[in-house]
Amino acid sequence: MFVRSSSALRRTAAVVPVIALIALGGAGIAGAQTPPTSDQDFLNQMQGEGITFTSPEAGVALAQHICEEFDSGVGVDAVVAEGQQNSSLTDYQVGYVIGGSVAVYCPEHADQIPS
Template sequence: MPLFASFLSANASAQTSDGDFVGALEERGISVADPDSAVATAHEICAELDRGEGAAVVVLKLMTDTNLSSAQAGYFIGASVTAYCPQHHDALGNPVLPLVPPPPLM
């Protein structure tokens, strides 16, 4: 199941405001000290996806730039897409799966 599935399926058709976006993050346990910065990050995520950046790369960048876990970063990206760039919904899939190395061959 994709990391973003719970947010996307529940809110796919919802129109969200910045406050709704920040509220969704906080409900999921993602602390938002600066709401304007969180919204700006969400818009940057959309811009990266607009430029053709892969979801896995966007997740890794968000994890590197913040202290979010992979699950939190996935939720943040899913919330960003739902709120600000729903045209990228189908491109998300499971961004972390390709990053997991295969088991060793014996």
């Protein structure tokens, strides 16, 4: 059985509130009045937080991948862990990307995000 270290669990716990805030629209993404609804809106919101991708297509593909993970039943903790392990993003940025992805591309999964 795979056991995560307590520091990894703390990092995941720190990311989840950011995801919830973004995905559930608590503050809107980057202060937007309404959630973004297009690829460019998503990319602009990420850029506003200092999050850049190798290309716009890569950013959109990542967001869609996150939604595919949720579609296939992967839980938020596993999605967070994947983001932490496979990127150079800060924990906050991982949460922001996941929350933004859910808000724009798969709002039907917002209920999977703990508040």
